[in-house]
Amino acid sequence: xxxxxxxxxxxxxxxxxxxxxxxxxxxxxxxxxxxxxxxxxxxxxxxxxxxxxxxxxxxxxxxxxxxxxxxxxxxxxxxxxxxxxxxxxxxxxxxxxxxxxxxxxxxxxxxxxxxxx
Amino acid sequence: xxxxxxxxxxxxxxxxxxxxxxxxxxxxxxxxxxxxxxxxxxxxxxxxxxxxxxxxxxxxxxxxxxxxxxxxxxxxxxxxxxxxxxxxxxxxxxxxxxxxxxxxxxxxxxxxx
Numbered sequence: 507x508x509x510x511x512x513x514x515x516x517x518x519x520x521x522x523x524x525x526x527x528x529x530x531x532x533x534x535x536x537x538x539x540x541x542x543x544x545x546x547x548x549x550x551x552x553x554x555x556x557x558x559x560x561x562x563x564x565x566x567x568x569x570x571x572x573x574x575x576x577x578x579x580x581x582x583x584x585x586x587x588x589x590x591x592x593x594x595x596x597x598x599x600x601x602x603x604x605x606x607x608x609x610x611x612x613x614x615x616x617x618x619x620x621x622x623x
Numbered sequence: 624x625x626x627x628x629x630x631x632x633x634x635x636x637x638x639x640x641x642x643x644x645x646x647x648x649x650x651x652x653x654x655x656x657x658x659x660x661x662x663x664x665x666x667x668x669x670x671x672x673x674x675x676x677x678x679x680x681x682x683x684x685x686x687x688x689x690x691x692x693x694x695x696x697x698x699x700x701x702x703x704x705x706x707x708x709x710x711x712x713x714x715x716x717x718x719x720x721x722x723x724x725x726x727x728x729x730x731x732x733x734x735x736x
Contacts, residue, residue, distance in 0.1 A: 510666075512666070539721065540724070547631070547728050548665070548728065549629075549726045549727060549728040550709060550711070550724075550726045552723065555723065569639045593683070597664070599666050599667070601724075611669060611672065612657075612669070612724065613669075613708045614659075614665050614666040614668070614669075616665055617664070617665060617666040619664065
C-alpha cells in the first residue's frame, strides 16, 4: 500500500536554531500535503496545506515566517521550524493525498517528535 | 461549539468486549467520515472510510453514520489488547479535490487482558 515517510522521526534542537522535517510519498505522487501539529493528549491541528509548485496555505494563528513549508516536487514536502523555542516542542505529522487517478485516501506519515531545549 | 466533538475517555474494557466510540458534529457540510487509530507516538492509521449514512463493516470493525443526527460511531467487536490505542474520528467537506480533515480529540481505549 501507499506509504508516507517522515524524517527525522525524532529530533532535539537548541532554542534559537532551525530544524527541517521531510515528508515523502514513497509510491505515489502527491499534489497536496498537509502538516499537522499534535500536543500531548490533544487532537491533530492542521497547520498548513502544501500544494506542489505553489505557496502553502496557512491556518489562522500559524506563523508562516516561523513554519516554512516547501513542496518542491510531487513526492516531497518539507517543514522548517525556524528560530525554534521550547513551546514549539510537539509532534508534527504530515499527510498526503495521491494525485487524481492514483487513489482516494489520505495517508499519514509516522510523525516527527521535536524537542526544543 | 466545536465542529467535531469526541469524548476523550479514557475508556477501559475487558478483552472480548464490544467497544463503541462516537463523535458528533455540527456542520452539515461534512460528507466523508473516517476513523483513525493512533498508537502512542505514531502517526494515525486509517481504519474506516465512509460517505453515506448506514453501516460499513470491515472485519471486527463497523462504522456507522447517521447524517440526520450528525452522529458517527465505530464499533469494535471481540476487542483485543492490541486494539489499545487512541481512536480519532475525522471528516471532510468534500471527498474529491479537498482533503482537509477536521479531527475529533480522540478517545483513548485500553483493552485489558
